[in-house]
Amino acid sequence: MLFKFLLAVSALAAPAFAQSCAEASRFGDLTFSPNPIVLGEPVTFNASFACATELGYAPLYTDYTLVVPPANNTGFQAPIYFARRDAPAGGNDVFTVTFDPNYSQFTTYPDAQYEIILAATHVAESDSYGQTLIQGEVEFAVTINQASRSGYTETFSNLSCATQASDYITYGLVDTVADCETMCTNVSGCTFFNIYYDYNSNPKGNYNGNGTQLTCSLFQDKHTASDATNCGNQPQSNGGVDTIENSCGWYKSS
Template identity: 25%
Template sequence: MPSLARLLGLAALAVSASAIIPPGNQGALNQTVNVSEDDTPTTDNESIVNTLGQVNQKSGAATNSTPPSAPIPPTIVTALDGTLTNTTVTDVASNSTAPSSRRRSAKRQRSRYTEVFSGLAPGVHDASIEGTAYLTYTVVPNSTYNIDACLDYCDTVEDCVFVNLYYEFNDYLLDFVFSQESNLVCAAYSDIHNATEKINFGGQSSYPQVGNETVPLTYITQSSGWAADSLTEPEDPDGYTLVFGPTGGANNAPGYMGFAFLSFYDVDGCAALCNGRGTDPVGGGCSYFNI
């Protein structure tokens, strides 16, 4: 089960001195490499922290460009060993013969939800969430503040554990283009967020300019957040078994090979990166990861 306090999907890869072929490839083990753990590197925490300060993985519903209920995008590797990037797990793990990231999660029953924060009073300008692990959004009927419809939507979205429900005004696509004809936005996330992350106040020009008329700016009202009461543990990736966790700390151990930042908490994606990592200078292959 992913930690609720996580900021980023962080994959730390470790080397096994006794295995050249990763277990996810289901190959036979090679002969033992006689290397002491004292001679292998440990987790490069300084580089991880420095990279964390450079990566921005926060986003929200892009109603100005994306239609409601768009497919969830693939997991993106936003940094690899301290270098910023913007590519898919499949592209990064091109050496791997294992299946690509599928972001599988265990099936769950209809979830119960708890309100994390409430929206401001009707008519008072509010803000929507800009947060990590944004999945997709829909619009729900806006004749009432339709909380149940938004929570039902989260139940249908893979990995959804949190929704941000709000009205968005003066958005031309919501008002006139998208067939749903609703401005009550329900944004789904696989991370749980809080009111301090309500930072999108709108303020964009969405309507076309007509002559010298003033173009109205977008604004947000009644932005609330709802979190699932229970989460499900992801399935073990092919060739891997859960060793421990989840815990509130990360590994700091010998055999370290490198790290990646992922756009989602994606166990399959982390396994694919491990499988495609290749050998280290002493001949070991990746056989363990900490996410």
């Protein structure tokens, strides 16, 4: 009698649970901590596939990728694939990842905006082909912060204007934020650097400037976003104007 009673309760409870699962959860629900993610520090991901299973999309395996959305992508930021996971036996998959702050994608594009893509692959039945694999994706917004650099603190990031001030020292072209930090450390009097892309555009607005190199400007004093008043738009010899992107500032705090 007890066994039959439990079956009856289960049969009544299942539809109610299914109704509580939103269609948006059919490929999984994801939380992660901390958020924002700090490069170089562990990040714990918790993926729940309870609703995916209830709705008939139980995953066979899952893939996780960091992607710069097309609207924010300058054309160089490739997806960062960081995990493939087998389907969890209990419906929840918990794992930890530490993103290397020295990875070239993070150093070359220090202030790129990302999304996490959770791609869940499940088995589906097809009248024509029998069982087949189907993949569905879910996007999750995320903020990624640079790790504190040795002796430097970030004062602003991801601006479309560069620092302009009377305590300017000099500038150079570099490949990474670390290169600009080294330049500031080795130049007497430098306590702040502003690093950004300074693109030259042709009359049609297409970028054809200095490729992936960054402009590294050095200053004597600390600056904030309020000092970023050089927003480009300077006439170029080709008839276009320059455009500033991904501008960030670092202050030597010790």
